[in-house]
Amino acid sequence: MSFRVVALGGLLAVLTACSGSSKVGQCNATNECPAGEVCQNKVCAKTCDSTTPCPGGYSCQNGLCVTGATGAPELASVAGMSTTTCDDGEPCIGTGFVVSGAHLANAVFTITGPDAAAKSYELTRLNAASDDNSAELAPVFPRRQVDLGEGTYVITAVNQSGTGNANVQLLRGEPGPDLTADQLIDRINTGSNGKKIQARFLDVAGGGGGGATGVLTSYENGGAGVESVLQLREMRVVLNGSTTNAASVAVNQSKLEELCADANGCSITLGATRFRDQLVSSYVIDAPLNGGECRFYLDLANHSWTLSQDCVATYGVYAYNQAASAYQFSRAYQRYEYSSSYGFDGSGTTGTYTCGSTQGGDLDGQPLIVASFKGACYFAEAPADTTTSQTGCFTADNSNGFYLTASHPAWDYPGSYPKADVDLDGDGDNDSTGAPAPRPWLAEDAQRQCVLTIKD
Numbered sequence: 001m002s003f004r005v006v007a008l009g010g011l012l013a014v015l016t017a018c019s020g021s022s023k024v025g026q027c028n029a030t031n032e033c034p035a036g037e038v039c040q041n042k043v044c045a046k047t048c049d050s051t052t053p054c055p056g057g058y059s060c061q062n063g064l065c066v067t068g069a070t071g072a073p074e075l076a077s078v079a080g081m082s083t084t085t086c087d088d089g090e091p092c093i094g095t096g097f098v099v100s101g102a103h104l105a106n107a108v109f110t111i112t113g114p115d116a117a118a119k120s121y122e123l124t125r126l127n128a129a130s131d132d133n134s135a136e137l138a139p140v141f142p143r144r145q146v147d148l149g150e151g152t153y154v155i156t157a158v159n160q161s162g163t164g165n166a167n168v169q170l171l172r173g174e175p176g177p178d179l180t181a182d183q184l185i186d187r188i189n190t191g192s193n194g195k196k197i198q199a200r201f202l203d204v205a206g207g208g209g210g211g212a213t214g215v216l217t218s219y220e221n222g223g224a225g226v227e228s229v230l231q232l233r234e235m236r237v238v239l240n241g242s243t244t245n246a247a248s249v250a251v252n253q254s255k256l257e258e259l260c261a262d263a264n265g266c267s268i269t270l271g272a273t274r275f276r277d278q279l280v281s282s283y284v285i286d287a288p289l290n291g292g293e294c295r296f297y298l299d300l301a302n303h304s305w306t307l308s309q310d311c312v313a314t315y316g317v318y319a320y321n322q323a324a325s326a327y328q329f330s331r332a333y334q335r336y337e338y339s340s341s342y343g344f345d346g347s348g349t350t351g352t353y354t355c356g357s358t359q360g361g362d363l364d365g366q367p368l369i370v371a372s373f374k375g376a377c378y379f380a381e382a383p384a385d386t387t388t389s390q391t392g393c394f395t396a397d398n399s400n401g402f403y404l405t406a407s408h409p410a411w412d413y414p415g416s417y418p419k420a421d422v423d424l425d426g427d428g429d430n431d432s433t434g435a436p437a438p439r440p441w442l443a444e445d446a447q448r449q450c451v452l453t454i455k456d
Contacts, residue, residue, distance in 0.1 A: 243446050
């Protein structure tokens with residue numbers, strides 16, 4: 001009897017213990033759940049993330065698998081996060097995007113550039129990851145902030161059920177404050193560690209690519225300064241030399257007047273490419289070899305012009321003479337040989353300035369040549385006359401205008417075309433061997449060029 005009671009008591013004890021324990025899948029603490037699960041609301045729930053998906057019939061919500069499958073992301077619309085409204089009436093991008101749609105919870109977002117070779121960048125979610133209908137996204141760049149330029153981008157969202165995407169057309173950057181040209185240049189130059197912007201390369205008001213504006217302050221006869229607006233401009237004229245005769249090209253007269261026919265005048269620099277080393281003729285200087293900057297003024301009232309006198313002056317080259325064992329003025333030197341200090345454009349009616357030893361044609365009595373660089377390039381009132389058998393001829397100066405001429409031995413005055421100016425042994429033949437010295441600007445070089453630069 002007592003045995004049966006004991007047996008019954010044991011049975012009752014077992015039944016009591018069973019009735020107090022959890023059913024399968026239920027829990028009071030995580031340690032009661034299988035590995036990879038946590039106790040959530042007294043239920044063992046499987047953990048999940050983008051690399052650990054949930055089993056079929058479940059969806060990943062806040063890192064846990066919950067009953068009910070979710071669909072692939074649906075991106076219905078994309079807008080900017082900025083409070084500023086752009087030209088199309090929509091919010092500007094600002095710091096990121098706002099994506100609206102469905103099944104967006106716990107999705108991973110990326111944005112891909114406008115061309116096939118563009119990289120994809122991660123979009124960090126700024127709002128709650130559990131929000132199934134909206135995602136606030138900011139681009140993440142690996143090393144430094146990169147501006148998103150114009151073009152069509154693709155925003156892609158990926159979850160366990162699939163992929164969704166939407167095209168985004170970026171028109172331009174977010175509007176900044178209104179700035180003057182000077183403020184804009186200053187802001188760019190101050191904030192940049194690389195190249196700077198030079199005002200003279202910017203356009204003037206009204207377009208045309210003429211350069212930025214500046215101010216000239218003039219003080220006359222002790223009076224107060226009078227300011228006038230200057231347009232900072234520059235013109236470059238390039239002419240290839242011919243292998244058969246001299247070549248000439250007209251300089252744009254209207255641009256020349258814009259640059260040089262004001263109170264400030266302009267600066268001119270004349271030079272040539274493809275000059276060769278005096279001792280090693282195979283060494284070619286491709287960059288322009290220049291004669292220096294000169295101030296040039298043009299008066300439209302009577303078409304007179306002037307050139308800085310220091311550009312016309314003759315200098316003596318002081319060098320050591322081995323034969324005399326002393327320093328001597330070895331030769332004369334001019335920044336621009338055969339140049340003139342002043343003249344009148346369009347003053348001639350017939351004939352030419354000079355052909356050999358014959359003068360005439362220019363009624364002001366002054367040479368047609370404004371400046372000549374080493375006899376290779378000429379900036380003059382008229383083009384070279386290649387129709388006469390005489391040398392060094394320019395056509396009649398019977399119209400207003402200036403020309404750039406690339407010389408040639410068949411046209412230039414005898415001895416004027418560039419020649420070697422190195423006299424190693426002092427015998428006057430410019431060559432240590434007694435043979436004629438090689439020309440430093442080969443007439444047979446079709447790549448040689450004359451370069452005229454005119455700056456306001």
